[in-house]
Amino acid sequence: MSEEDKKIEEVPEKVSEQEQVEVNKEQVEYIEIYIRFNDDFEKDYCFQVLVKDTFADLYKIFETLPLSLRPSVFYHHVPKGFRMSVDPGYLTEDGAILFTYDAARNTRLVKDTDVIAETVWPGQLIVPNWERNDFGFYATVTFFLVWLYTDLPDFISPTPGLCMTTYMTEFLCWILRKFDYAYLSDKLLADLYEEVGIVPQLLFFTMHIFKTLIFFSILYFGSFNPYQPFKYYLRNVPPPVTPEQLTEIGWTGARRATMDMYRDHYRDYKIKEHDGMVHAHKMGLFDKLKHLGVVLGEGEGFDTPRRGPRKTLADNGKKFYISFDYLIKLGDFFEQYTAQEDVDLAASIKEYRRYGLLHGSDEIHEKVAERKAAVFST
Structure with missing residues (x-):
């Protein structure tokens, strides 16, 4: 749930x-x-x-x-x-x-x-x-496309070195240092700036595409559907x-209840009403359940x-x-x-x-x- x-x-x-x-x-x-x-x-x-x-x-x-x-964050709160x-x-x-x-x-x-x-x-x-929130939808799509663009492998990117994931990792390392986890921060930065070949870059970008699709699907199908995503920072x-x-x-x-919920509940209810499965069977319950x-x-x-x-x-x-x-x-x-x-x-x-x-x-x-x-x- x-x-x-x-x-x-x-x-x-x-x-x-x-x-x-x-x-x-x-x-x-x-x-x-x-x-x-x-x-x-x-x-x-x-x-x-x-x-x-x-x-x-x-x-x-x-x-x-x-x-x-x-249905999802891509719709307005009140229907039209x-x-x-x-x-x-x-x-x-x-x-x-x-x-x-x-x-x-x-x-x-x-x-x-x-x-x-x-x-x-x-x-x-x-x-x-429901009326779709076009601004929210296209803003989200634009954000993910920009994220994908900045994470293009350096050997094919028009702007090599401009990488949103790199910036987010550097920000995370800065936070780690603030909480006295400098050793972990140094390790992340060392891995971040290590020279990587073409094949690993392609593998990383492929994984990034799948990751982006998963994030977008979570939003699109309503798996993550808060009333206000930033409610703790808003006054309204x-x-x-x-x-x-x-x-x-x-x-x-x-x-x-749905039809299947009803069928399950009806079976359990009648079995309990007849004091068990044996008596329920004698009363023809299971024959009735075939065409309930x-x-x-x-x-x-x-x-x-x-x-x-x-x-x-x-x-x-x-x-x-x-x-x-x-x-x-x-x-x-x-x-x-x-x-x-x-x-x-x-x-x-x-x-x-x-x-x-x-x-x-x-x-x-x-x-x-x-x-x-x-x-x-x-």
Whole structure:
């Protein structure tokens, strides 16, 4: 886990899970959506937004959290717009819909003035539309090219003796002397000024090319993606986020699971529920795991038109449409399940936001089975 991942995980929850349940019961003007951070399919975080909020209200999330949520240092911290994922999704065994690995590829651009609750389904994925920082990108490329040029072998360099690596080594030796490591400094300088043949120069330059490519790749692919690389030397570092600010942006702290995460968790959860692998095998768990859930197709799942078909299942089980009636049934069953005395409400809410339901009514299971039969029976 990278440093930025740890920082995201350390962001406190805006209120306790019990308080969130009470808020949801008293105020029904919230819906929950997921927003992708760092353009990473493992970082789809759940947020509560007001039904009157527009997509323009989502910018405050990126302006408030003192974290690097962009794909890499070559992008601006705040996106220039948003897209809604219309990828149908992955239907779980208990009727929830998770995001597939293609969720960010199948998207539709939305306007900042569009009302979120009137545009997306509850639980749908919002993908930020990132704008590249051209100055930062080309400045970095220029720096690496200049570094490569100055380190050209002397026998082919137009400016022999002008070597950035040499200057950096001399600066390092100066620091070593300041800390009473003169013997080490002298050794480095002796190696630095030693006469080197053509072949060693070429080998050194080849290694330097690979080293530069590695450094650039680390930046380009976001492996090193700090909020402010020089934050310890700048005065404009944003203060730590407060609980009030987290409440305002709708932070819940929950992160949506991928399909593989769900499959692993479902297997472990059901084995524990059946008190071990032997009993789980007798109950048919491992046969179910062979075809756990189903990836939905075009026109169903999160690709269901908001003003389109309202039936949960149609076309003889070949399509699985979302409707508000269906989502209400999921919510009603969740309330019934968590009302049991032996159920940990806070843990169930976290689990629900991450994996969806891990239990379902007979009606929901029947609809899921019909949709799976349309795929696995052929």
